[in-house]
Amino acid sequence: MTSPSESAPSDPWGTPPPYLPPDGPAAPDVPPAGSPSPGSTTSGPVIVQIGEIGVTSSVVHTPAGDIPLAGSTWQVGDYWHSEQKIPTWAIVAAIVGFCVLTVFSLLFLLVKVTVPQGTVQVTVTNGTRQYVARIPVTDQSQVTYINQQVNYVRSLASL
Numbered sequence: 001m002t003s004p005s006e007s008a009p010s011d012p013w014g015t016p017p018p019y020l021p022p023d024g025p026a027a028p029d030v031p032p033a034g035s036p037s038p039g040s041t042t043s044g045p046v047i048v049q050i051g052e053i054g055v056t057s058s059v060v061h062t063p064a065g066d067i068p069l070a071g072s073t074w075q076v077g078d079y080w081h082s083e084q085k086i087p088t089w090a091i092v093a094a095i096v097g098f099c100v101l102t103v104f105s106l107l108f109l110l111v112k113v114t115v116p117q118g119t120v121q122v123t124v125t126n127g128t129r130q131y132v133a134r135i136p137v138t139d140q141s142q143v144t145y146i147n148q149q150v151n152y153v154r155s156l157a158s159l
Contacts, residue, residue, distance in 0.1 A: 043056040043057065043058045043059040043066075044056045044057050044058070046061070047156070048149050048152060048153055048156075050122055050133065050135070050146060050149050050150065050153070051122060051133035051134070051135040052133055053122065053124065053131065053133050055069065055153050055156070056069070057069070057156070058070070060072060060124055060126075060131075062124070062131040062133075063131075064131055065129075067124060067126045067129045067131065068126055069126075069153075069156060069157050070157060070159075071126055071127075071157065072124055072125065072126040072157045073124070073125045073126070073157075074122070074123070074124055074125075074150050074153055074154050074157070075121075075122070075123040075125075076120060076121070076122055076123075076146065076147055076150050077120070077121045077123075078118055078119070078120045078121075078137070078143050079118055079119050079120075079121065080116055080117070080118035081116075081117060081118065082114050082115065082116050082117070083114070083115050083117060084112045084113070084114055084115070085112065085113055085115055086109060086111060086112060086113075087111060087113045090108040090109060090111040091108075091109070093105065093108040094106060094108040094109050115138075116138065116139075117136070117137075117138060118136070118137050118138075118143075119134045119135060119136050119137065120134070120135045120137055120142075120143055120146050121133070121134050121135075122135065122146065122150060
């Protein structure tokens with residue numbers, strides 16, 4: 001039995017109580033997103049963007065941290081695989097044709113299209129620091145463009 005002095009359990013489906021910040025020191029002020037953090041040096045605008053790697057005139061920005069551009073080495077490798085699929089138009093033709101010519105419409109399902117897919121792996125290394133970016137590609141022209149970007153960054157790194 002419960003006595004009147006005990007508090008009743010709160011309703012789990014009721015409205016939640018208002019949020020009250022925890023007692024203690026206030027959170028430190030966070031600078032706006034566009035301003036540099038104290039103690040950091042700005043290295044200028046991003047010249048080349050290769051996947052998630054951003055290259056400025058002196059620094060390579062990666063999600064894992066910054067790497068100095070001077071003396072960095074760059075490697076590129078492309079990896080391809082092909083996949084065979086039934087095109088959408090063949091599936092639609094088989095379904096529509098099934099009402100007219102049952103057996104012959106199923107021949108549309110024998111049509112296959114080869115779809116090339118791949119990734120380009122860009123590796124930047126400077127001393128003990130290394131970062132690998134894997135960029136998905138579907139066309140050889142994308143691979144050529146990434147190779148051109150890396151060659152440009154290589155020329156910047158050698159200056």
